[in-house]
Amino acid sequence: MRSKNFSRLLLSAVVIGHCSLLSPSAFTAEIPTYSPPPAMPANAATLPRIVLVSMGGTIASRGEPRTNITNYGGGVRVEPIDWVNEMPEVATVARVTVDDQRAPQNRASGQETHEDLHRVSQRLNELANDPNVDGMVVTHGTNTQSEVAFYMNLTVKTDKPIVFVGSQRPWSAMSGDGPRNLFDAIRVAATKEAWGKGVLHCTNNLITPARDLDKTSAYRTHTFKGVDVGAIGVADPDRIVFQRDVIRRHTTGSEFAGKSYPTVPAVEIFYGYREAPGYFIDAAVEHGVKGIVIDGVGAGGATTSQQAAVKRAQEKGVVVVMTARTYGGRVQDTPRRREAKMVPGDNLHPEKARILLQLALTQSTDLAEVTRIFNEY
Template identity: 40%
Template sequence: MISKKVLQVFLIPSVVLISFASAYAGLPKVVVLGTGGTIQSKGDTRMTRYDYRAGRFDISEIIDLIPQVKKIAELEAEQFTNIGSPSMTPDIWKSLAERINETALRSDVSGFVLTHGTNTLEETAYFLHLTVQTDKPVVIVGAQRPSTSISADGPMNFYNAVQVAASPEARDKGVLICMNQQINSAREGTKTSAYKVEAFQSRDLGLLGVVDPDGVHFLRAPVRRHTYLSEFDVSDISSFPRIDVVPSFADAAGDLITFLASAGAEGIVLAGHGAGGASPAQGEAFKTATSNGVIAIACSRTGSGRVIESSRMLEYGLIAGDNLLPHKARILLMLAIASGKSERSELIRIFDQY
């Protein structure tokens, strides 16, 4: 049941917006966009912690489970989509960015919270980090356990995410990931555990801040370009190029690279061993692919450390991906090509600035 504190329902095509009036006047307004995932899931029993179906709760039901949240912010909720995170696509990311950009123009909105499945949460977060044109907080939150599970983590994660979105201290910090009382940047934050509730970390640089019992506290701020400082405008993008990710390992063949290039990939990101290394066979395949116009980025499969340009990379036609994880380098390359920036010098600049 929707709370009796609901003031009004706004109907727009295929979307229902629900405004939750708080018992306290003058609170910041936070727009909540539900996209599904474990945080909006129900298990068959209270012991069900995997093998459940994502997105069986509506976002209004999640908010009703946590009435305390209405004491810290006025919430306006929308079930934007309700899917498992592996079903996310660049077109959905674009629609989310457009919705946030449009809504952020409203003077009454202080920040945003997006619920999301954790498996690809960091990819959605990084896309928005590069395309949302506002300094207002955009906080993405998920859960490792369904809301019906014993010791479910979703309710507290959601409460903390609203705290962050409502905090003036969270402005100008780009898109944030908030789980397990920790705040990570969308650029560095990544899922590091399949089942533990402390699922997200920023391995190289550490978290940005924490949500403790006495409130939201930031310890550092991102310095790379993001959100309103980004050059990427999704309103100018009509389609996205195919970008694939290829792992390297001992004695890896180059056949997959050759196949992807022939199948229409405009870019390939190497999840290389060590500091972005490729096997000899992969190197030869990259030489051929890049000479035929495919753009190739070298990242590390280690999850930590920078990849810098080397003579071997130049020989293979690879561009260094800095310390971006391979799946995030894919997103940056995708946006760069979609925005008409595919010259090598331009891409080197972009991977240096973002």
């Protein structure tokens, strides 16, 4: 009898518990509620003044359907003001104005010319000198974003924050990374702690100096990393946190900053691999290049054929820089490399070494002087 009573009590408890789970109150937390637009802060008139500069890119593209994250664009693009209108949250952290600096014909990031970089560098210098501007955010395609940001890091003279940002998915994509990346980049540019750190980059919540930045994946949203040294800070939901400072010369400490470079000496990159021939180098020299970057094997090595071509190039005054295709670790200053008269490229990737060599050659072709520049930047 006791066993039957106990079974009835247990069954009642199960039924009551089941009913309580199905009660309206149980569903309340699962029903999405209306969220009003973010309230303007009381101190809105004193918020930092940030200029949002558009250089295009995936973040400025739309695609249909929303699941399309690789085949987008085709002239359907996001205007700079659209970012502000579609993200009212930015008004809670900064007073944002827009500046459209997209290349003519909306050229993709991989098709930009030095003329495009020079034009935007001049514009950023103008904005930096404007007392009504507290910081800048630059959107750019991820394909060449790291090298473009590095160029601005060397040529724009300011302590004000300049933050590059982009996305791996179009603005319209399901679970697109663009809106959050852009919002965080504006937050970084509006942060007083970002002053004096040179050109920065912010995606996937990570803040990385332009010099150390590299794209490591074709489509993944975690693509940007500082391979050797990592990020220097994070854009966490509660606040922007910097863990360390930037050591290399940049912006106000750069001897190239604030100047005009409508043209730069021609520099080409050659890849190191087994049996890599030297005739490509010979052809480049015949076409008038003034500098060469060899992305060498291992810790920075060239093939026998490339070495012979390098000697012929050096006899004609061409400066040669050696980087490493490992994308991690420094190319060091060794007796053998000094004897070969090759400038160690440190841990710069070849595309960045090319930019630095172009700027260095506007000042000097002396190997000791070029080596100093690569050691300091």
